[in-house]
Amino acid sequence: MNNDLNLMVAxxxxxxxxxxxxxxxxxxxxxxxxxxxNAELFSTIxxxxxxxxxxxxxxxxxxxxxxxxxxxxxxxxxxxxxxxxLQKEGAIISEDKLNDPRFEAIPYREVLQNxxxxxxxxxxxxxxxxxxxxxxGAVKMIGxxxxxxxxxxxxxxxxxxxxxxxxxxxVDEVFATFEPKRMFGLPKTxxxxxxxxxxxxxxxxxxxxxxxxxxxxxxxxxxxxxSNYLESIxxxxxxxxxxxxxxxxxxxxxxxxxxxxxxxxxxxSGPGFSLMVEALxxxxxxxxxxxxxxxxxxxxxxxxxxxxxxxxxxxxLTAGHGEFPRVMIAPGDNxxxxxxxxxxxxxxxxxxxxxxxxxxxxxxxxxxTVEPFDLSKVRIDRGKLILExxxxxxxxxxxxxxxxxxxxxxxxxxxxxxxxxxxxxxxHIFTEDAGNRIKMMNKxxxxxxxxxxxxxxSSKVNxxxxxxxxxxxxxxxxxxxxxxxxxxxxxxxxxxxxRMLEPFPVDDVIKYLKxxxxxxxxxNYSGQLADVLREKTGLVVDSRIVKFNGRPIAYExxxxxxxxxxxxxxxxxxxx
Amino acid sequence: MLSTEKPAGYKTDVEIDWCPGCGDFGIxxxxxxxxxxxxxxxxxxxxxxxxxCSSKIPHYVxxxxxxxxxxxxxxxxxAVKIANPSLEVISAAxxxxxxxxxxxxxxxxxxxxxxxxxxxxxxxxxxxxxxxASPTLPYGENxxxxxxxxxxxxxxxxxxxxxxxxxFVARSYSYNIKHLKxxxxxxxxHKGLAMxxxxxxxxxYNNINTKExxxxxxxxxxxxxxxxxxxxxxxxxxxxxVAVSKSLEWGERxxxxxxxxxxTETYEQKxxxxxxxxxxxxxxxxxxxxxxxxxxxxxxxxDSFV
Numbered sequence: 001m002n003n004d005l006n007l008m009v010a011x012x013x014x015x016x017x018x019x020x021x022x023x024x025x026x027x028x029x030x031x032x033x034x035x036x037x038n039a040e041l042f043s044t045i046x047x048x049x050x051x052x053x054x055x056x057x058x059x060x061x062x063x064x065x066x067x068x069x070x071x072x073x074x075x076x077x078x079x080x081x082x083x084x085x086l087q088k089e090g091a092i093i094s095e096d097k098l099n100d101p102r103f104e105a106i107p108y109r110e111v112l113q114n115x116x117x118x119x120x121x122x123x124x125x126x127x128x129x130x131x132x133x134x135x136x137g138a139v140k141m142i143g144x145x146x147x148x149x150x151x152x153x154x155x156x157x158x159x160x161x162x163x164x165x166x167x168x169x170x171v172d173e174v175f176a177t178f179e180p181k182r183m184f185g186l187p188k189t190x191x192x193x194x195x196x197x198x199x200x201x202x203x204x205x206x207x208x209x210x211x212x213x214x215x216x217x218x219x220x221x222x223x224x225x226x227s228n229y230l231e232s233i234x235x236x237x238x239x240x241x242x243x244x245x246x247x248x249x250x251x252x253x254x255x256x257x258x259x260x261x262x263x264x265x266x267x268x269s270g271p272g273f274s275l276m277v278e279a280l281x282x283x284x285x286x287x288x289x290x291x292x293x294x295x296x297x298x299x300x301x302x303x304x305x306x307x308x309x310x311x312x313x314x315x316x317l318t319a320g321h322g323e324f325p326r327v328m329i330a331p332g333d334n335x336x337x338x339x340x341x342x343x344x345x346x347x348x349x350x351x352x353x354x355x356x357x358x359x360x361x362x363x364x365x366x367x368x369t370v371e372p373f374d375l376s377k378v379r380i381d382r383g384k385l386i387l388e389x390x391x392x393x394x395x396x397x398x399x400x401x402x403x404x405x406x407x408x409x410x411x412x413x414x415x416x417x418x419x420x421x422x423x424x425x426x427x428h429i430f431t432e433d434a435g436n437r438i439k440m441m442n443k444x445x446x447x448x449x450x451x452x453x454x455x456x457x458s459s460k461v462n463x464x465x466x467x468x469x470x471x472x473x474x475x476x477x478x479x480x481x482x483x484x485x486x487x488x489x490x491x492x493x494x495x496x497x498x499r500m501l502e503p504f505p506v507d508d509v510i511k512y513l514k515x516x517x518x519x520x521x522x523x524n525y526s527g528q529l530a531d532v533l534r535e536k537t538g539l540v541v542d543s544r545i546v547k548f549n550g551r552p553i554a555y556e557x558x559x560x561x562x563x564x565x566x567x568x569x570x571x572x573x574x575x576x
Numbered sequence: 577m578l579s580t581e582k583p584a585g586y587k588t589d590v591e592i593d594w595c596p597g598c599g600d601f602g603i604x605x606x607x608x609x610x611x612x613x614x615x616x617x618x619x620x621x622x623x624x625x626x627x628x629c630s631s632k633i634p635h636y637v638x639x640x641x642x643x644x645x646x647x648x649x650x651x652x653x654x655a656v657k658i659a660n661p662s663l664e665v666i667s668a669a670x671x672x673x674x675x676x677x678x679x680x681x682x683x684x685x686x687x688x689x690x691x692x693x694x695x696x697x698x699x700x701x702x703x704x705x706x707x708x709a710s711p712t713l714p715y716g717e718n719x720x721x722x723x724x725x726x727x728x729x730x731x732x733x734x735x736x737x738x739x740x741x742x743x744f745v746a747r748s749y750s751y752n753i754k755h756l757k758x759x760x761x762x763x764x765x766h767k768g769l770a771m772x773x774x775x776x777x778x779x780x781y782n783n784i785n786t787k788e789x790x791x792x793x794x795x796x797x798x799x800x801x802x803x804x805x806x807x808x809x810x811x812x813x814x815x816x817x818v819a820v821s822k823s824l825e826w827g828e829r830x831x832x833x834x835x836x837x838x839x840t841e842t843y844e845q846k847x848x849x850x851x852x853x854x855x856x857x858x859x860x861x862x863x864x865x866x867x868x869x870x871x872x873x874x875x876x877x878x879d880s881f882v
């Protein structure tokens with residue numbers, strides 16, 4: 001773990017911190033390194049303090065580090081707030097003279113003035129490029145050629161060539177004049193092709209590949225990045241992204257589009273999901289293959305909209321009135337989120353039920369290096385969809401497995417009647433017959449056991465480490481990365497990642513956890529998975545490691561927490 | 577083989593559970609007659625309903641029936657049309673469903689102008705829950721089903737439809753099947769979002785807005801010389817302001833007929849500006865896979881992140 005380098009860019013929102021860290025992350029990705037970024041934004045557009053971390057290593061990294069090696073503060077406040085986190089051997093790149101041995105001075109004003117003069121501009125026009133000055137300084141300290149940085153800047157400003165030129169002139173000026181006191185060499189690595197993506201992008205690509213034709217959404221952090229990404233590519237891949245008047249319309253439109261015969265989805269976060277819940281129950285009742293991408297953020301209520309939490313597990317598991325089957329999948333990283341997205345549509349159509357893909361802010365805003373997706377094994381399965389002429393059609397026909405052939409409007413002989421009231425095989429609602437009710441409930445609820453029976457273990461759980469270990473971590477979703485990183489320092493700890501939360505894979509979980517010392521790691525207050533585990537399997541966890549301060553887990557705090565369990569029953573992580 | 581030639585071809589054999597004499601029967605009959613006249617294949621029609629007496633109508637018409645949630649008929653209907661523009665989409669809703677719980681969708685729908693038809697069964701009460709005041713019940717009225725007089729002002733569906741951007745706005749009457757059928761046909765043929773506010777007496781709970789109330793009051797604005805057609809933006813601006821003032825009339829005389837018929841860009845045409853292939857390839861029938869393999873090439877997308 002000593003092969004890594006951690007850069008932090010901090011400053012007021014809107015001062016280019018995002019651009020700086022993204023450019024640096026891209027550069028390091030192209031150098032062949034593994035990259036993991038963490039974005040801590042204030043819920044505002046401009047002004048408030050925000051910071052981005054970029055961790056770089058030749059080794060696999062799956063979380064961010066508490067360490068900061070190079071700090072780029074874009075205002076004085078950032079120096080005060082973050083200098084404590086900076087390593088003793090670290091560097092602060094700053095224009096302000098600091099009484100700190102780690103201080104690396106770059107005369108920002110002089111650099112920008114020189115470039116301004118060269119281009120016949122005023123200094124005030126170039127002031128926004130302070131971040132480029134610092135970025136170029138950091139890149140020089142790491143020993144990477146300036147041309148590589150300039151290439152990325154040119155790409156970033158592809159449509160604004162004059163800005164590219166100015167920024168690149170700033171890079172030239174810094175490289176020509178800045179003499180760092182120390183260098184931060186990284187171990188050499190061999191280049192392999194990697195994408196630098198977050199889960200809004202991996203899910204977006206998954207949707208395109210899965211054949212999504214209709215996506216609805218109402219703007220909400222952190223989910224709308226995904227819809228906005230889809231909007232940027234819908235022209236080329238020919239599908240509709242519909243921004244609706246509210247989340248109620250979003251889910252209802254996705255449901256209607258699904259029942260019209262296209263693959264349809266909606267993406268939201270907690271507050272929006274709350275508005276969708278009535279329709280979720282409707283989707284269960286009407287056996288509609290709709291997929292909801294649920295990016296959790298810190299609640300309750302509006303909570304901390306730009307901060308991270310896994311607080312909605314139990315809610316998403318049970319949301320909706322009445323009993324109906326649902327499938328809920330929680331990808332643990334940006335690779336899983338791609339494949340799970342495609343599989344979520346397959347499951348939705350095969351079993352004709354709503355599927356929730358549970359993601360979170362950490363995944364939505366962390367860019368990580370991911371190998372290009374292997375598409376050779378990805379299948380598209382539309383289940384019992386009928387698109388050709390048919391006869392004697394009944395939308396809710398009783399079948400051996402409870403799944404009815406699914407016609408859609410436009411199919412000759414296949415008129416469909418869909419209803420949220422209890423209905424007969426033809427979808428009509430004028431039966432409140434007690435016997436029909438039992439048959440229909442059995443038909444729908446049978447899907448739960450069907451899903452459990454059909455899906456293989458790898459769709460339900462992932463197990464890491466030596467199965468003989470006594471201590472086993474249990475967790476779900478995005479904590480996976482920090483857990484795997486921390487586990488590298490413990491050969492006596494294994495990890496069970498629960499990938500499918502509903503139906504709960506009772507047998508697979510018992511297989512790995514029975515008789516073990518179970519340690520729950522979650523990013524919520526109560527340790528919700530531990531409660532679910534007890535309800536579903538009777539297994540009781542020995543310790544709960546939780547974090548609920550709105551920030552993802554840095555791997556070091558887990559390394560430390562693992563020492564404290566199972567002696568301590570509850571460990572609260574607090575690193576920010 | 578079902579015939580679409582006779583009205584029976586568009587009726588299901590489902591037993592109708594509206595109260596005997598309900599104004600909804602007239603709407604059902606007019607719709608069946610309209611579909612029969614237009615000869616749209618049954619399988620190409622989608623009829624959505626919300627929740628309420630009115631919204632059970634999808635079960636009685638032999639077309640694709642989406643019986644949705646309370647207030648969501650219009651939201652779902654628009655998505656059906658967007659997902660498959662080759663379908664003929666008709667949405668039914670009550671006044672409580674469409675203008676109370678679903679009013680947000682009503683306003684937003686006007687911004688899109690999806691090519692579909694919206695039928696509002698307007699009786700002033702929530703019938704299925706025993707006659708509470710609905711958003712269209714006039715201020716101060718106290719039908720027998722209400723515990724107290726109605727102290728809320730009524731929403732004006734015609735005015736709201738015009739204000740929201742509906743491009744075809746009409747009022748008709750469930751006891752004037754001929755007018756209602758003709759208006760439905762015009763609404764269905766209209767390219768864009770068409771609404772018909774249908775005066776539909778609830779014989780069980782609303783003893784004020786009855787057939788006896790409407791018969792002498794309703795008059796046809798088009799018979800009195802109003803031409804609702806606007807073919808360009810200038811005409812639209814001119815017509816819509818007159819239509820608004822007509823919509824405010826309510827009392828001894830109640831206007832019916834088409835208030836506005838404005839041909840402008842439909843949502844489908846607007847989508848085509850963003851997605852050139854939209855509507856040229858049918859999203860439903862065009863395959864997304866071949867032998868279980870996706871037909872989409874995302875190499876370029878993946879490379880954009882390298």
